[in-house]
Amino acid sequence: MNLPGQPAKQGARSLDPHLRRYAARTAGMTASEIRALFAVASRPEVVSLAGGMPHLAALPLDSLSVEIGDLIAQDGLVALQYGSAHGVPELREQICDVMALEGINGHPDDVVVTVGSQMGLDMVTRIFCDPGDVVLAEGPSYVGALGSFSAYQAQVVHVAMDADGLVPAALQEAVLAVEKAGQRVKFLYTIPNFHNPAGVTLAVRRRAEVLEICRRHGILVVEDNPYGLLGFDGTTYPALRSTDPDNVVYLGSFSKTFAAGLRVGWVLAPHAVREKLVLAAESATLCPPTLNQLIVSRYLSTHDWKGQIKTYREAYRERRDAAISALEQHMPVGSTWNKPNGGFYVWLTVPEGVDTKAMLPRAITQRVAYASGTGFYADGLGSRQLRISYCYPTPERIREGVRRLANVIKDEMELHETFGPTTARAISGPQNPSPDTA
C-alpha cells in the first residue's frame, strides 16, 4: 500500500510520460488520506466514522420504486432526453418552496440545478476565481470546497470559528490583512448551519454582522447549506440569503434530505450571476441528468418530504447521542469535542502530542476509520483534530467505533510518553473530496 508522499508513489509518478503536459492546477490535486487506505477502511469489520454517507435505510424504497417505474413509463421520453443546463422548471419552483422554509424568497428563474452542490461550488469558483484570488473560508472547512478552490488555483485564507460559528472580528481582521497584502478576496465561503466538519452553527445574532462586513468590503458571500433542515430540535435558522439576496449565492442539496446518489443540488444566485452559472454549467456537463430532476420533483409532489426530513433528523439525533455518550465514556483526558445540534459531524481535538494524520493507519488496523483534521485546512493545520461522522453507522457501531478510537488515542499517548511525539508526514495542503470524507 502506497501512502501519499512515500517514495514508491513518487517513483510511480515519475514514470508518467504525460507529466510535463499537465496544467499547473493539477499540482494541488492530491487524494485524501482515507482514500489511500480505502481498500482496508471499507472492510466490514472496520467501523467507519469517516464517511458522510446519509442514512438511506430510512427511505421508503417500495413507494419510490413504484413512482420511479411509473415516471419512466409515463414520462420516459422527457426523463431520458437532454434538458437545459438551467434545470427542469417545475423542480426549480419546488426548490423555491424548500428554501422558503429558511426564509428565502427566491425566484425559480434564479435557481440553477447542479450535479450535487459540489458542482454548484465548482461552478461558482469557475466564474469568480482567477488564479491567486483569495477565498475566505472557516477554518476548518469542507474538504470538497477546498478541492474546488484548489482546482481553480484560488488561495484559501481561513477565518476562525468558535462555538457560535464564524467569528465576525476574525473575519474583519482577515479581510483587512488580505487587503493590506494587496490581494483580492473574491468571496467568503461559509457553512452557517451544522458545519462540516466543525459541527457548529453560526449564531443568529452574528449573521447580520457577517453580512455587513462582507457588504462593506465588497465581498460576495457563498452560503453552503446542505444540513440546514437537519436541526435536532427542529429549529431552522434563517439563511444568510434570506436577508441579503443581492450579495449571497446560496448552495442547496437534496443529498442529505433525500438521496445523495441522485446528485441533485442547486445554486440560487443573483440574476446576473445566474446567467453566468448556466453558461459555465453548459460547458461542464451540458445539462444535469433529466431523470434525476424528475425523480426529485415527483418525490416532492407525491411523498411527505417534510416527514421524511423529520425521520432523518430523529435518526441522526439518536446517532449523535450515541457518539457523544461514547466520547464522554471513553475519551482520555485532554480530548475535547462539541455537541452538534444538527447535521452529521463531531469535531474532536485529541490530547497534545497525538497526530491524527499519522495515527490514521494505526486506527484502521484497530478497525476504526475517521477523517483526520488536516484535510479540512488549506494551510497545514488540523493535525490535532479529527472528524467523526455519525450519520451512517448504527448507534451500536458508533459506540464501538468511538471506543476503539479512544483506545487508539490512548495507545498513541503512551507511545508519545515513551518515544516523544509521533512524526506527521509532510502536510500536503487541501485534499480532494471523496464520498468517504465528503
Add this chain to the structure above:
Amino acid sequence: MNLPGQPAKQGARSLDPHLRRYAARTAGMTASEIRALFAVASRPEVVSLAGGMPHLAALPLDSLSVEIGDLIAQDGLVALQYGSAHGVPELREQICDVMALEGINGHPDDVVVTVGSQMGLDMVTRIFCDPGDVVLAEGPSYVGALGSFSAYQAQVVHVAMDADGLVPAALQEAVLAVEKAGQRVKFLYTIPNFHNPAGVTLAVRRRAEVLEICRRHGILVVEDNPYGLLGFDGTTYPALRSTDPDNVVYLGSFSKTFAAGLRVGWVLAPHAVREKLVLAAESATLCPPTLNQLIVSRYLSTHDWKGQIKTYREAYRERRDAAISALEQHMPVGSTWNKPNGGFYVWLTVPEGVDTKAMLPRAITQRVAYASGTGFYADGLGSRQLRISYCYPTPERIREGVRRLANVIKDEMELHETFGPTTARAISGPQNPSPDTA
C-alpha cells in the same frame, strides 16, 4: 427579445453589480444564438433541425420502467447513495465490452465514468490546459468542446478537414506553425467518426498518419467518439485508441446509443492520466450519479443493447435519407453538402452572399431552426455554413424543414441580389454548448 450583442443586452450587463468580480475566463462565455431564440424556436410549429436530441421513441420504455423500478426496490440503498468518483466497477467492465466493438482493449481501472462525455471533455481540459495553451481541433468542431476549451482559456487552432476527415498534411502544418510561434500544443481534439458538425469520417488509412504526427511532436490525442457505433452500413471503424493506447485519451458516451438524459459518459485514459482525472472529477461533482450508472449497467445486462443500436441506426439512416433527398430537391444552386454515413448531421454550405448567422432569426420566423456554422469555429469562420440535425424530427418533418430552409436561403439570395450582402453581427468566438446545438 434580446440577441447577444444587442444594446439592450449590454445595457443589462452593465447593471450587474458583480461585473468586476468575475474571473477572466468568463469573458469567453457566451450563449449560443439558437438559445437566444429558444422561446420561439421550441414552438411546435417550428421544425428544429438545430438540436442533437436522440430519437428516444425507439426505446423500450415499458421494460425499462420495470427494470428501473426493480432496481430501486432491490438495490435502492446503493443506487441512491454516494459512489466513487471513479465510477461503478461493474459498469466500467461493461464499458470495456462496448469499446471492444471498436477494437479497444481497455482495462476497467482506466475507465472514469463522467456526467456525459461533456464532463469528460471538461475534465481532460482541466487537467491539461493552462491559459494560453493550444488545442488543435478540426474546423469546424463540436460546439461543446469549444465551450470547454474556452472555459479554461485554451486557444483553439483549427485544422482543415475534407471528405475523408482531418487532413494529415494540414495537421502537420498547424503543428509546425504553432511550434514556430513558440506556443504549446496540449492535445489534438478529434471526432473521427461521423463528425459533429461536419458529418465526415476520418479515413482508416489516415488514422495511423494522424497518430504518427501527434506522437512525433509529443502531442496527446483526445478522441471523442459518441457516434462511432451509428454507422449506417453497419461499419464500425477502429478507434484511434485501439492502436495507440499510451497517447490517446478516449471519450465515450451512452447518450446516443442509449439515453442522453441519464448523462452517462466515460473517459478511457492512460493509467497515470486516469488518476488525475479521478481527482479532477472529485472536485467537480464528487461522484457521478450512482442510480444512472446502475441503470446503464442493468440495461446492458438485461436488454439487447446491440439490437437497440441497430434500431437507432436504421431510424437515423431513414432520417438521413429524408434530409439528403429534400436537400437535393429544394436547395438552390450554389449550395453544397455532404452525405454522412452515420451519426446525426449534415453540414451545408450556402450560396455566396448568404450569412447563416444573420439569417437565423428570419429562418425561425419561417418556422425552421438550425445551428449556424459560426458556433463551430473558434476563429470566426462558418458564416456560410450551417448544421442540419436529422436525428430528432420525423422524416416527414425533416423534409418539410429542409423545404422551408431552402426557401429562406432563396429569399436571402434575392435580398442579397437587391441590397448587397447581409451584415453579420460581430463574431463572438466559441459559443457555449447547449442541448439545442450539442
